[in-house]
Amino acid sequence: MAELLTTADGRPLAEALAQAQSKARRRAFLLVVPLLLFVLLSFVLPIGQMLHRSIYHDGFSANAPAIAAWFDANPAGTEPDEAAFAALAEDFKAMQANRTAGEAGTRVNYVLPETRSLFTKTARNADELVPPYRDAFLTVDARWGEADVWGAMRGAASPYTTDFYMAATDYERGPDGNLVRVDENRQIYVYLFIKTFLLSGLITLICLLIGFPVAHLLATLPMAKANLLMILVLLPFWTSLLVRTTSWMALLQGEGVVNDLLVWFGALSEDGRLRMINNQTGTIIVMTHILLPFMILPLYSVMRVIPPSYARAARSLGATSWTTFRRIYLPQTLPGIGAGSLLVFILAVGYYITPALVGGADGQLFSNMIAFHMENSNWSMAAALSAMLLVGVLILYWLYDRLVGIDRLKLG
Amino acid sequence: MKKTLILSTALVGFAAAAQADVTVMSWGGSYGAAQTEGHLKPFTAATGIPTMMVDSENPATPIKAMVEAGNVTVDVASLEYADAIRLCDEGVLETIDVASLPAGADGTPAAEDFLPGAVTDCGVSTDIWATVFAYDTTKFPEGPTTAADFFDLEKFPGKRGLRKGAKAVLEFALMADGVAPADVYATLGTPEGIDRAFAKLDTIKSEVVWWEAGAQAPQILADGEVVMTTAYNGRIFSAQIAEGKPFQIVWDGQIYENEMYVIPKGAPNKDQALEFIKYATSTEGLRQQAQWISYGPARKSALIEPLIFNDGKTEMATHLPTHPDNMKNSLESNWEFWVDRDAELNERFNAWLAAG
Numbered sequence: 001m002a003e004l005l006t007t008a009d010g011r012p013l014a015e016a017l018a019q020a021q022s023k024a025r026r027r028a029f030l031l032v033v034p035l036l037l038f039v040l041l042s043f044v045l046p047i048g049q050m051l052h053r054s055i056y057h058d059g060f061s062a063n064a065p066a067i068a069a070w071f072d073a074n075p076a077g078t079e080p081d082e083a084a085f086a087a088l089a090e091d092f093k094a095m096q097a098n099r100t101a102g103e104a105g106t107r108v109n110y111v112l113p114e115t116r117s118l119f120t121k122t123a124r125n126a127d128e129l130v131p132p133y134r135d136a137f138l139t140v141d142a143r144w145g146e147a148d149v150w151g152a153m154r155g156a157a158s159p160y161t162t163d164f165y166m167a168a169t170d171y172e173r174g175p176d177g178n179l180v181r182v183d184e185n186r187q188i189y190v191y192l193f194i195k196t197f198l199l200s201g202l203i204t205l206i207c208l209l210i211g212f213p214v215a216h217l218l219a220t221l222p223m224a225k226a227n228l229l230m231i232l233v234l235l236p237f238w239t240s241l242l243v244r245t246t247s248w249m250a251l252l253q254g255e256g257v258v259n260d261l262l263v264w265f266g267a268l269s270e271d272g273r274l275r276m277i278n279n280q281t282g283t284i285i286v287m288t289h290i291l292l293p294f295m296i297l298p299l300y301s302v303m304r305v306i307p308p309s310y311a312r313a314a315r316s317l318g319a320t321s322w323t324t325f326r327r328i329y330l331p332q333t334l335p336g337i338g339a340g341s342l343l344v345f346i347l348a349v350g351y352y353i354t355p356a357l358v359g360g361a362d363g364q365l366f367s368n369m370i371a372f373h374m375e376n377s378n379w380s381m382a383a384a385l386s387a388m389l390l391v392g393v394l395i396l397y398w399l400y401d402r403l404v405g406i407d408r409l410k411l412g
Numbered sequence: 413m414k415k416t417l418i419l420s421t422a423l424v425g426f427a428a429a430a431q432a433d434v435t436v437m438s439w440g441g442s443y444g445a446a447q448t449e450g451h452l453k454p455f456t457a458a459t460g461i462p463t464m465m466v467d468s469e470n471p472a473t474p475i476k477a478m479v480e481a482g483n484v485t486v487d488v489a490s491l492e493y494a495d496a497i498r499l500c501d502e503g504v505l506e507t508i509d510v511a512s513l514p515a516g517a518d519g520t521p522a523a524e525d526f527l528p529g530a531v532t533d534c535g536v537s538t539d540i541w542a543t544v545f546a547y548d549t550t551k552f553p554e555g556p557t558t559a560a561d562f563f564d565l566e567k568f569p570g571k572r573g574l575r576k577g578a579k580a581v582l583e584f585a586l587m588a589d590g591v592a593p594a595d596v597y598a599t600l601g602t603p604e605g606i607d608r609a610f611a612k613l614d615t616i617k618s619e620v621v622w623w624e625a626g627a628q629a630p631q632i633l634a635d636g637e638v639v640m641t642t643a644y645n646g647r648i649f650s651a652q653i654a655e656g657k658p659f660q661i662v663w664d665g666q667i668y669e670n671e672m673y674v675i676p677k678g679a680p681n682k683d684q685a686l687e688f689i690k691y692a693t694s695t696e697g698l699r700q701q702a703q704w705i706s707y708g709p710a711r712k713s714a715l716i717e718p719l720i721f722n723d724g725k726t727e728m729a730t731h732l733p734t735h736p737d738n739m740k741n742s743l744e745s746n747w748e749f750w751v752d753r754d755a756e757l758n759e760r761f762n763a764w765l766a767a768g
Binding site for chain 2: 116185364369
């Protein structure tokens, strides 16, 4: 056994070293505490809240505690008895007093349309809810005898629910309580989800094809010219997103600059004006333009440090220019391609304002549905859709890490 | 010391003044301008209480978010009828007692002076507006005259503008398909009726340019992007009269409703806000707004004397949605239907749109 190394005062060296280092580590940690707090408060907490909201909605359960308790005590499938109607009457009287029938009805209405007005109507007639309660309810509205109304209320009686994820994947609860696809003409979210990823992929590819030569030019031109070109790349990047989007509207619309020019040159007839905006084409063109700098900049930063001598060496050893590009230059730009593509793709997947402005009917993306539900005050549904998007992006990120390796990412 | 005192007094005075501002949130464009000219400025002149106008694409959305977050910065908001009732039911708005509203100029108590439905638990009507369609007279001198013509691509070729959303679009499609206004909501309540509305929309789908903000509709019509478009009637009126655009409104198949002033719960200056609403929805207040945009006052006493536009010559009567000639084939928007079916029908509408 080797003698344990000790310091001058006899303590084991490893222990003394750990103590000295822990002090430095504590100091370093204190330095990053503000950042950690900032990230926690402005990022982790809101996202956590958002995720929580997608499975939590107490609009019904908080405002109708008595009937919620009855649902707890009686298993699914129990016929609502007089006690159930009595509990419901108690809740409705409270809802009328606190003006919360709309809130409770909204929650149930998410699952079963037309229940919201049933709730507000019943609350307005809360004074008429006297024993025998069942008959009193049926007098106010015959729908209180229907099983699907009670089924929907049972689902809403617990604040934790998967209803929003169900709706976000185009499912609903069938008459006997199991999952069924919604009518074909109402299915939208899955279709848009896939379409959003495909369109984002296409936009990333176009950005790469256009951005690669530009970045190469930037990296190889003499400084003075490269700077000028750089400004041309960055200028639109510094311009407001809305300004750029609206200028594209002026350029691309039916009576816009591009169409006018094409008609003037005789390339198009007056009736044959191209539809380049307010549709999917518009979304692709404008998003490609807006996201292009995010592709060029990482590519440029990688290309700038590739020594030209490698390519020269390959040529002098007899490689054709194509082989040199494919086997020598391209592999060295991979970290830039990876970073640029990941940036553009992730930004594109969450893009909202551009498709909203120039997407028309068929150029809408998944985030536009999130915005739609935010506007209609259905925050839980918006949260469920956002969570789906988040998971989609995380899966892609994980795939990228497995295939390319995140440590090879070079952002600049 | 004295200097500090003056400074702090000045600051306190400033803070108090800033607090007493009545902030009104409305829809911007020519409509927001009409409310600013007709309500905000005269109210400040009469009472000395400063007012401020802020714009929103739809004030109902931020109001709900503000109340939920407990940080309300708006005192008065201008909401669509269905939203005013929905948010009232959800406890987001302050209640307003109809008895506290001023009597009509002719002495009729407010409860009788307002048209039916113009005062609800939480809101008071500021005007009656309509969704109509308008066309460019330079493109069609013998223009379309009925809702059915809007869907007739053979007789009137060219692109159409429609508001992107199910509300008012589905009703319009059914009326164009020959459904009587009285039967529209009953028809739309059945799956066959919904299919029928979408089938009618399918006939022009490839030619539709969708608009969202109210100001976009006259814009795309003026740009020649479309040959006819649905629009809020006041926006077309402003383009027609104030800007001299060659537009013509077709009233057949119009869908009208009340616009409501409401007070969000927790409004910082609730009392002044109520004063503002009392002033703005008085006979005189309603008439003042109607001098700036062609939305009709919802008080009988405001309709007795003829209304003149602010150019001093245009008679407003025939431009209002409530004029008898304009109401021959018209529909009052059914708020209860939309509060119930909004989510479901918009889902179907979005799916229909995205299907390309």
